[in-house]
Amino acid sequence: MRLTRILLTISTLLFLFSNLSAQKTWDGGGDGVNWSDDANWLPDGQPTLTDDVVIDEGLTITIDANAQCQSLTFTDNALAISISINSGVTLDVDGLIQFGNPSVDNENQTLDVGDGTLNCLGINMGNTGSNIQDLYLYFNDGTITVDGDILMTGGGNRNRIQAFGSGILNVSGTFSGGRFDRGSSTVNYNGAGDQTIWNYGYYNLQVSNSGIKSLRANTTVSGGVILDNSINLNGYQLGVYRSLITTSSAFGSSNNIEFQNGGIVRIDGNNASHYQQTFPLAYEGDYSPLTISAIAGTDINGYMQFTLFDNKHPLTIGNDNAITKYWDVYNAGLTLTSISGYFQYDDSDAAVPITEGNLTTVGRLSGGAWQTNEAGTSYDHALNQISFSAVSDITGAWTLGENTGCFDGALPDVYTIANGTWNTTNTAIWSTGAVPGAGDNVAILHTITFDYNPSTTVNSIQVYEGASLNLYRRGLTITTTTDVYGTIIDNNNGGANTFTGQFTVHPGGSVSSGNASAWTFGGGITNNGTFSLTGNSAISFNNVSQVIDGSGPVTISGTTTIASGIAVTNQVSDIASGLTINRNWNGADGTSQFVNESLLTVNSGNGPMYTTGVLDADFAGNTITYSSTGDQNITGTTYHHLIASDANGGNSKTLGGNTTVNGDFTITNSTYFDPMSSDFTALGSTTIAGIFDDDAAGGTSNLQNVDLSGGQIYGGADGIVNINGTLTFPTGDARIGRVVLTVSDSTIVENGRTLLLNPANGTKTFNDVLVNGIWNNTSNESITISGNLTTNSSAAFNAGNGTYIFTGANNSINGDLASLNLYNLDVQGTITNSKQDLIVSNNLIGTGNLIQDVNSKLTIVDDNSTFSNLDASAAGNTVEYNRAGNQNVLSGIYYDLLLSGTGNKYLLDDIDIANNIDVSSTFDLRLIADTITIGGNATIDGIILYNGTTTKVVSIGGDLSGTGTINMSGGNLLHELNLGGANNSIGSLTTAAVPSKVNYNGSRNQQIITSANYRELIISGLGDKTLSGGISVANDLNINGGNLAINSNTLTTSGAINIAAGDSLSLNQNSALLVANNQTITNNGVFSAVGTAGNPAIVAINGTGNYFFNQPGASAEINTNYFEFNNLNEGINIINGSINNTNNFS
Structure with missing residues (x-):
């Protein structure tokens, strides 16, 4: 039924989907x-x-x-x-x-x-x-x-x-x-999100809805621009050809032309109507239009250009004494006689700390000077307007400032008045009407492309905010300072740029090039804006020692040379990127020096000064990051902080010489760091998220605290790595492979983390090891631990089949993980086992001391261990031998001893068991040693076999139980079994035809094992020793302590019966004592044969013949009542002592 429903459902879904389309x-x-x-x-x-x-x-x-x-x-x-x-x-x-x-x-x-x-x-x-x-x-x-x-x-x-x-x-x-x-046609960009306006030729261009509409490149409109949103010029030119800029509603902060990223508005016209309109200029939404209300001239067939800047004009003097806005106007081909209109600024342009009421001078930068309050110009603070009426020229930069100071400063020798090309002939863009040259201090206020053939020299250059200098393909030399508030680019591979003095990029300024033009610096670089030379250019530092500094990041991608005898110092304070170098830096010779005092990122194939020169990188707090996405050589020197990083992964960072890191050392994810044959020392913390890959056996690496989260220590040779602190990996798994590793402090495997040990090449030595996660020795590696091994309940300890060597003194194997399995355990020091079950599944060896802690357990599966220093005497501890085959039991002192598994267990040396022994049913315990002393109970379900060539003595202080066998027949020797427990039973007791001894010597009442195989039976200690069944004693019965109670059973003897003074032999009703022919009962204690009527206590012959009864002891006593003495020889001979007054043969 369920299958039918599924098929119907699938068919229905397929039908529905098939009808969707x-x-x-x-x-x-x-x-x-x-x-x-x-x-x-x-x-x-x-x-x-x-x-x-x-x-x-x-x-x-x-x-x-x-x-x-x-x-x-x-x-x-x-x-x-x-x-x-x-x-x-x-x-x-x-x-x-x-x-x-x-x-x-x-x-x-x-x-x-x-x-x-x-x-x-x-x-x-x-x-x-x-x-x-x-x-x-x-x-x-x-x-x-x-x-x-x-x-x-x-x-x-x-x-x-x-x-x-x-x-x-x-x-x-x-x-x-x-x-x-x-x-x-009209093209309307009407998306709700950002859109790029492709640089087609448009008739009507409309923008509407929301989002940012940005130019992709210079764009021309020949019909009209309809602004129902804003057009962001994005640094390009919007050309409006003989047409108007309109809106369906009103211009303002939403419907405008945005200059935030720079750009130009160009209007081409051939009659007044083309110019007489509002140009809705804005900067970051601050609406600052230019309106031309009237224009006349002898020739108005040309064009005008407008640029809006959202800052105080850089060639005004002082602070807070002019609006933070200016307009730049340029025209070509126009001969004007009259033009009227106004510029409008935003309230924010005259906000505090500017006092708008003090701004009473209209300034126009034109003709090489500030023209102030020209005829026809005015201002209106209420309307935020700068007006011009029937003036003949509006070209230049317009602003509003105070009447003193603001426009009174000296101007640069030469400055730009329009966008254009800086070459040998273009004089129209310069304030002086002449191309600048040697000795000139040059100000760039516009978008300028340098193309001076073949080259030129000026004294200084200032590139102001909103302006751009494209160095292009020729040679430009600045003999003193370069100041960049705007933009310097170089978009050509030709040319050479030489900056002899200080090169400064001010806040908001930008220097960038992705091309191969040569750059030479002679006075240092200060970058508080953007400085990015990403092309494959030749970079030179010469002249004098110099500094690269500033708060902005600096990127230099070209091959760089530092001149002989000078030092270049990196002091860039940007904390995110600092100085980034993407190709090799070297010195002209060995006297060249690169000094790093802040953050340096190295993406070149070789580290700084790797081939020639000196790298000084030990300044306190500085960091060098080697982050090439290919193989990379790290300069051998002294570092403070060092980072090896490879975003692509799989490439090697190879040390080029002996290296010391005074601070922290980091290997990032997937990065290979290879010290090769060099010595490497990191004195701070080390973080290895990648691979510490030592591919050479020479050299030694010394680390302090190491975080190996997600990382590996795994080389291609048996390199030496010493961790002189802790080894942890709290946030990722770790791997230790081929390496000669020593960890001097703790190794911590956190919960949820895995330490993989693979492969097994090289030795691994740890101090304290704490495992809360997973220890995985898949390569069966031998591990040396000189401290404590702690495994807790959250851990999985996969020891593998290697050997764990413990060398420390007074250390322990501990933790609340119930079971810990070590394949081979080599004890060379002194180690205390505190585990609930420590399993040694193969070999237990060593010359050290293994101590069992209170309530601990040790399980030994070794077959023939000769370990001789086991101390298992602590209260509550257990040692279990459970090999599935023959196994030796170590000498020593045990508390509880458990023998299980199969095969035979061989006791080679004397042992003491303070508490209990348990022998399972599947093997023999073969006593090769002379003495085994058990202070507690013995549970025997297997066989205890007395064998060998010497007398064996087994003493059990507690109860004896089990279904097994005690076989005392080995070697026909006078073996002994001493039983001190109250309860004694065994499946069978086997003896040889020699007088081996079983002695019940407990200081308590004791149960006698029922057996026909006693040889000499000794009753000693205190209390009643009671038969629970009939027994046979092939040799003498000696009662040296306590009372032997026949307990209605039959005691058959074949030797003499001796009762010591103060001790007794008691026969109750239905008890029988059978005495062998010609044997004597010698009573120096108390002999009692007291039955009941009809149920006598009987003393009779064992077989045929007669026996003797002598009572020689002065303190001896005989008790008889309801008894029988049969087959007596010469009667009961009471030589001394007494007859009980009540039980007196009556």
């Missing part, structure tokens, strides 16, 4: 042309929003009525495909329109919207591979709305969108690639 193809079965003809489709019927429409090759289709589909796909074709939408008709595509790939020249694919409407989620045009295999999207006065991306991945000769009329293209995602022919 269906495919429609064109078979032309109707009129063969019109989309609306149901018979043209397979299956019949116009597509719906659930249909994927696939158009095959050679088809020409007209959408003659409103239509819809899920997706529209053109197949790859050998014949042309054309779809056109009639005027007033709408095609709704819920998903994507996917053009195919024509396979024959001039057999193109065309979708013509014409004067209709197309709505879709996205349009994809692929790269057809041929310039005459084209994909076209046409529209005239119609509307295309794309709620996603328009992606043209082919070139303009293969993918084209073309407007023939004034239609509208709305796109909410990416519009990129291919070719766009504008016609008189």
Whole structure:
């Protein structure tokens, strides 16, 4: 039933999924042309929003009525495909329109919207591979709305969108690639998110909705710009050609042209109407427009450029004495006679600590000087306006400041007044009308490209905020200082840039190059902004010793040379990246020096000064990170902090010489650090998340505390690593492989963490080892532990089949993990076992001392251990021998001894067992030693075999029990068994035909083992020794202590019976004492034969013949009543002593 339901459910789901989207193809079965003809489709019927429409090759289709589909796909074709939408008709595509790939020249694919409407989620045009295999999207006065991306991945000769009329293209995602022919159309970037405005030529360009709309490159609009959102110039030029900038609502903080990332607005015109408009400039949303209300001139066929800066003009003097805004205006081709309008600043531009009421001077930087309060200029604090009325020139930089001080300072020798190229002939961009040269102090206020052929020299350069200097391809030398508040770039591989004096990048400033031009520094680098030379250029430091410092990160990627006899010192204070070098740094000779005093990141193949020169890296607190993504050589020297890092993983950081790290040392994830034959010392903490990979046996590595979280110590040779502190890995698993390792302090395996020991090459020596996680010795490695081994309940200790060598004095194996299994245990020191069960599953060896702690257990599986210094005497401890085969039992003192497993157990030396012994049923305990003393109970389910060539003495102070055998027949020797317990029983007692002895010597009442195999039986100690069954004594019965009670059983003897003074032999009712022929009962104590009426106590002959009864002792006594004495020889001979008054033969 359940299977049927599952099959029905699957069938239902498949049916539902199959109806989510269906495919429609064109078979032309109707009129063969019109989309609306149901018979043209397979299956019949116009597509719906659930249909994927696939158009095959050679088809020409007209959408003659409103239509819809899920997706529209053109197949790859050998014949042309054309779809056109009639005027007033709408095609709704819920998903994507996917053009195919024509396979024959001039057999193109065309979708013509014409004067209709197309709505879709996205349009994809692929790269057809041929310039005459084209994909076209046409529209005239119609509307295309794309709620996603328009992606043209082919070139303009293969993918084209073309407007023939004034239609509208709305796109909410990416519009990129291919070719766009504008016609008189409007392109509206109307997405709710950020969009990039592709650098097509537009007729009308509109931005709307939300998100940031940013230029991709210089862009020209020839119809008009419609700002229903903001356009971020993003450092590029927006060209408005003889047209207007408008908005559907109002300009302001939302609808504007944003200069936050720099850029230029250019307006080209040939009549007044092109210039007479509001230019809605803004910086970070602060609306600061320029409005031109009137313009006249003899020639207004040209262009104007506007740039907005959100800072106090850098060539004003003083602080807080001018607005923090200025406008830069430039024109070309215009001859003006009158121009009127105003600049408008934001309230924040005149905020405290600026006193706006003191700002009474309109300043225009033009003609090499500040022009102040020119005729026709004015200001209005209420309206935040700087006005100009019927002036003849507005070129220059405009701002508003105080009337004294602000505009009174000396200007640079020469400064830029427009964007342009710095070459030998372009004088128009310079304030002096001449190209600067040697001795000039140059200020860059605009976007300048240096292309002076072949080279030139100036005294100093200042690149101000908002300005840019592109060093490009020639040679520029600055003999004194360079100050960068704006931007310096170098986007060409040619040229050489020489900065003889101090090179300073101020906050907000930026220096960058990804090219190979040469850079020479002679006075040091201070970077408080951005400094990034990422190209493969030649970098030189010469002239004098110098410093690289500042709060911003510095990146130098070129091959760098430090001149002879000088030092370059890194003092960059940026705490995230510091100084980054991406290619080799070396000295011109051995006198060159690189000093690191802060953070240095090395991505070059060799460390600094690896080949030539001196690396000084021991300054307190400094850090050098070697982070190349390939193999890398680390300069051998003294470091403070050292980090080896490899983002790609698998590459080696190889030490190039003896090295000391005074601070911390780190190997990051997946990074290989190889000291090779060098000595390596880290005096601080070491973190190894990668691999400490020593591939050479020479050299020694000395570390302090090591965090091996996620890392490995594993080399290609038996390298020596000494950890003189702790070894931990709290946040990741660790591995120790091929290495000669010594850990002087604790090794801690945290809960949840694993230490893998593999492979087994090299020796491993630990001090204290604490395991709360997983210890995994998969390579069966021999491990030396000189301290304590602690394994707790959360641990898994997989010891492998190696040998664990304990060498320390007064250490222990402890922890609350119940069982610990060591394959081989070699005790060379003194070790105390505190485990509930320490299992030695193979060999227990060594010359040291193994001490069992209170309540501990030791399980030995060794077959023939000769370990001789086992002290198992502590109260409550147990030693178990459980080999599945023959096994030797070690000499020593035991508390509890448990013998299990199979095979035979051999007791080679005398032992003392303070408490109990348990012998299982599956083997013999063979007594090779002379003496075994058991202070407690003995449970014998196997066989205790007295064997060998010497007399054996077994003494049991407690109870004897079990189903086994005590075999005293070995060697026919006079063996002894001393029993001191109250309860005694055994499966069988075996003796040889010699007078071996069983002595019940307990100071308590005792039960006598029922056996027919006693030889000499001795009763000693105190209390009653009571038979629980009939026994036979083949030799003498000596009662030397206590009372032997026959207890209604039969005691058969074959030797003499001797009762010592103060001791007794008692026969009660139904008891029988059988005495051998001619043997004598000698009573010096008390002999009692007292039965009951009809149940006499009987003394009789064992077999035939007669026996004697003598009572020689002065204190002896005989008690008789209801008795029988049979077969007496010469009667009862009472030589001395007495007859009991009551039991007196009556």
